[in-house]
Amino acid sequence: EIVLTQSPGTLSLSPGERATLSCRASQSVSSSFLAWYQQKPGQAPRLLIYGAFVRATGIPDRFSGSGSGTDFTLTISRLEPEDFAVYYCQQYGRSPITFGQGTRLEIK
Amino acid sequence: EVQLVESGGGLVQPGRSLRLSCAASGFKFDDYAMHWVRQVPGKGLEWVSGISWNSGSIGYADSVKGRFTISRDNAKKSLYLEMNSLRAEDTALYYCAKEIAAAGGWDVWGQGTTVTVSS
Numbered sequence: 426e427i428v429l430t431q432s433p434g435t436l437s438l439s440p441g442e443r444a445t446l447s448c449r450a451s452q453s454v455s456s457s458f459l460a461w462y463q464q465k466p467g468q469a470p471r472l473l474i475y476g477a478f479v480r481a482t483g484i485p486d487r488f489s490g491s492g493s494g495t496d497f498t499l500t501i502s503r504l505e506p507e508d509f510a511v512y513y514c515q516q517y518g519r520s521p522i523t524f525g526q527g528t529r530l531e532i533k
Numbered sequence: 534e535v536q537l538v539e540s541g542g543g544l545v546q547p548g549r550s551l552r553l554s555c556a557a558s559g560f561k562f563d564d565y566a567m568h569w570v571r572q573v574p575g576k577g578l579e580w581v582s583g584i585s586w587n588s589g590s591i592g593y594a595d596s597v598k599g600r601f602t603i604s605r606d607n608a609k610k611s612l613y614l615e616m617n618s619l620r621a622e623d624t625a626l627y628y629c630a631k632e633i634a635a636a637g638g639w640d641v642w643g644q645g646t647t648v649t650v651s652s
Contacts, residue, residue: 426595460638462578469628469645470578475638482640513578515638520592522568522580 431525448514458518535559542646555612555629563607566632571625
């Protein structure tokens, strides 16, 4: 099983700042089958990025994904108030599909 | 409107069974793989099971293998999860999710149905 470790666990930033979230895999993620999701309280997860760097439909360009192999990053260039939420990475290249434990992005 | 609606959750005693359903609308259901994911309130996401568009490929998490069965009826645009021998640790909010075409993530999620396993 591929274990995904996200860091930091909690990130405290102010609107307008840049956020950098990390996702490290215990084994190489094949063909960059790596996605990022945003989840707000009481809501289902929302797909932000797939294929490590491809923005999903309707996702603002302040969200970007990068990385390959075992190290992946989600960057939010300028935080908007609606971006404060929990973010999960997911690998879907090898069964079982696994998620990271999440990074909580909170307002400082 | 593209939509997934889960149903079938509820309170069930340990060892009993429950069948979840997920009704799809607004997209060509039989073109896409589908998944079940669960989440204990306040905790992270756990993949439960997935099924390819034609049911030819199916996978399960180790935690549910041998107890849960995923299936789909493309004519009815529906996804199912048959859950047997339920345990307290199966208590969670269960989501169904649609996979983007090959190499994609999961772009459509339902709002979930709650399963509580307790005596």
